[in-house]
Amino acid sequence: MGTTLNGTVDVPVVVDESKDAGENFPGDKKITVVFVLGGPGSGKGTQCANIVKHFGFTHLSAGDLLRAEIKSGSENGTMIQNMIKEGKIVPSEVTIKLLQRAMRESGNDKFLIDGFPRNEENRAAFENVTKIEPEFVLFLDCSEEEMEQRILGRNQGRDDDNIETIRKRFKVFMESSLPVVEYYNSKGKLRKVDGGKSVEEVFEAVKEIFSPYSAQANTVGNSKVSTVKGFLRWWPDFRIDGSHVACRWFRTARRILSRILTKAMSPKATYIFVVCIAVFAYVYMPTIEGYM
Ligand SMILES: Nc1ncnc2c1ncn2[C@@H]1O[C@H](COP(=O)(O)OP(=O)(O)O)[C@@H](O)[C@H]1O
Numbered sequence: 001m002g003t004t005l006n007g008t009v010d011v012p013v014v015v016d017e018s019k020d021a022g023e024n025f026p027g028d029k030k031i032t033v034v035f036v037l038g039g040p041g042s043g044k045g046t047q048c049a050n051i052v053k054h055f056g057f058t059h060l061s062a063g064d065l066l067r068a069e070i071k072s073g074s075e076n077g078t079m080i081q082n083m084i085k086e087g088k089i090v091p092s093e094v095t096i097k098l099l100q101r102a103m104r105e106s107g108n109d110k111f112l113i114d115g116f117p118r119n120e121e122n123r124a125a126f127e128n129v130t131k132i133e134p135e136f137v138l139f140l141d142c143s144e145e146e147m148e149q150r151i152l153g154r155n156q157g158r159d160d161d162n163i164e165t166i167r168k169r170f171k172v173f174m175e176s177s178l179p180v181v182e183y184y185n186s187k188g189k190l191r192k193v194d195g196g197k198s199v200e201e202v203f204e205a206v207k208e209i210f211s212p213y214s215a216q217a218n219t220v221g222n223s224k225v226s227t228v229k230g231f232l233r234w235w236p237d238f239r240i241d242g243s244h245v246a247c248r249w250f251r252t253a254r255r256i257l258s259r260i261l262t263k264a265m266s267p268k269a270t271y272i273f274v275v276c277i278a279v280f281a282y283v284y285m286p287t288i289e290g291y292m
């Protein structure tokens with residue numbers, strides 16, 4: 001096993017070509033990507049959760065995807081686990097496939113990619129494979145002392161949140177990730193925020209940066225999936241009595257259905273499914289109404 005690029009190690013990677021990991025994503029689809037970078041514990045995940053609520057992006061955390069891959073018992077699981085424990089960066093090939101698959105499955109077209117690219121290899125490989133350039137890069141700037149305190153208080157039961165691994169992660173961040181931050185700075189794409197302030201204060205600064213996207217927040221409504229979501233929200237109320245008072249079970253069923261549809265199915269399959277349900281319900285609704 002030899003070191004290739006800063007923080008990366010030449011390790012055997014299992015590539016299962018039989019699975020459609022989404023490697024052709026995005027194809028011709030127009031995709032908006034914002035990278036969210038910052039040291040370990042700088043608050044990337046916390047701020048991404050806020051951005052999602054306000055601006056309609058889908059949040060993809062490279063670290064979360066890698067941890068999910070370990071849990072899934074995949075062939076690369078042990079390799080990923082060992083690398084994360086050592087604070088090293090997993091080969092780009094693996095992480096990019098996971099990102100592509102998650103993007104494709106989300107059905108959205110606006111993504112916050114958190115904790116990626118973490119080194120030059122990540123950056124170049126992502127661009128080569130997906131042909132996507134980020135809209136901009138949000139960088140949470142935070143001191144090591146503050147980040148260390150936060151990680152030690154995080155309590156998420158992560159293998160790598162111990163002082164020994166934290167120090168290794170800081171070193172990899174300085175040596176491998178900061179050059180990527182510098183690269184985007186030189187291209188005029190960096191949006192730097194003081195991540196050492198309170199969650200609310202950091203979000204105030206973040207909100208300003210994302211404000212051009214607020215007009216579009218509802219236009220996830222533009223995407224097919226959101227049209228379906230909107231339809232599911234409106235339609236049963238209308239059908240039941242025309243006065244927008246829906247019965248409780250229908251509300252619950254609608255919420256569950258909406259969640260399943262948008263998470264588990266492709267937009268095309270979702271459309272077909274919803275049309276079938278609409279036809280079915282149109283025919284049978286008068287009967288159902290009789291029991292409510
Ligand atoms: N601005 C902040 N001030 C204080 N604590 C924070 C702040 N942002 C995040 N935290 C806390 O610090 C820890 C690390 O934050 P997290 O969002 O998981 O960081 P990252 O994703 O960058 O590793 C979490 O326990 C989180 O609740």
Ligand SMILES: Nc1ccn([C@H]2C[C@H](O)[C@@H](COP(=O)(O)OP(=O)(O)O)O2)c(=O)n1
Nearest residue numbers: 040041062063064087088089090115116118
């Ligand atoms: N692009 C990435 C992102 C994360 N990883 C691995 C290595 C990192 O130390 C761990 C944890 O990353 P994560 O972003 O979840 O957490 P921190 O920002 O380090 O707190 O995952 C990676 O190998 N490649």
